Amino acid sequence: AQKVTQAQTEISVVEKEDVTLDCVYETRDTTYYLFWYKQPPSGELVFLIRRNSFDEQNEISGRYSWNFQKSTSSFNFTITASQVVDSAVYFCALSGSASGYALNFGKGTSLLVTP
Amino acid sequence: DAGITQSPRHKVTETGTPVTLRCHQTENHRYMYWYRQDPGHGLRLIHYSYGVKDTDKGEVSDGYSVSRSKTEDFLLTLESATSSQTSVYFCAISESLGTANTEAFFGQGTRLTVV
Numbered sequence: 138a139q140k141v142t143q144a145q146t147e148i149s150v151v152e153k154e155d156v157t158l159d160c161v162y163e164t165r166d167t168t169y170y171l172f173w174y175k176q177p178p179s180g181e182l183v184f185l186i187r188r189n190s191f192d193e194q195n196e197i198s199g200r201y202s203w204n205f206q207k208s209t210s211s212f213n214f215t216i217t218a219s220q221v222v223d224s225a226v227y228f229c230a231l232s233g234s235a236s237g238y239a240l241n242f243g244k245g246t247s248l249l250v251t252p
Numbered sequence: 253d254a255g256i257t258q259s260p261r262h263k264v265t266e267t268g269t270p271v272t273l274r275c276h277q278t279e280n281h282r283y284m285y286w287y288r289q290d291p292g293h294g295l296r297l298i299h300y301s302y303g304v305k306d307t308d309k310g311e312v313s314d315g316y317s318v319s320r321s322k323t324e325d326f327l328l329t330l331e332s333a334t335s336s337q338t339s340v341y342f343c344a345i346s347e348s349l350g351t352a353n354t355e356a357f358f359g360q361g362t363r364l365t366v367v
Contacts, residue, residue, distance in 0.1 A: 143294075172355060180361055181358065181361070182295075182342065184356075187355045237300065237308060239297050239310060240297070240344070240356055241297070242287075242294040244294040
């Protein structure tokens, strides 16, 4: 079975603070894929990143960075110097053969960035 | 943006009536998915399709059926709508599975209210 846990339901920060969104996953697959999606207040789902299980290299994209650690089954997402426009719900997801490669989502973390 | 169109975008229907939601893609992607999003549950997979006339059940398939007679269209039918099916429904498409192109692109969602 596959499972994604986002323990933080809601996070509130003040603009310019750094914030880390946690994601812990469970899978029996040896090859799998991890994702982060952003859902702004407008409601659409925006793809942010995909990481393959065999590639543990961390990634940075502007103010966004992702830390993938297979040893702890975690794929955490950090926003540096947060901005009001980062306010959204963020979903972590897992894909593998156990689910027919359909995305299996966590329940999401709602991030509120205030001025 | 990926060419995915969901229709209708909003619908109010009465309990016991059948409802069909349509997902149309212009990307010629093989895989299509229907998810529902509910507060506290994130996104949950209803059904998915891996080709014309090839479909399979997801986590929350009871009360739903799907059909895919053409590559570009994936229909979700609520056979007899119930209030528990009030939700936001998202369609997603994916070019391939279990490969480097596994990310899914989402439609804008359909808000369905069953009264």
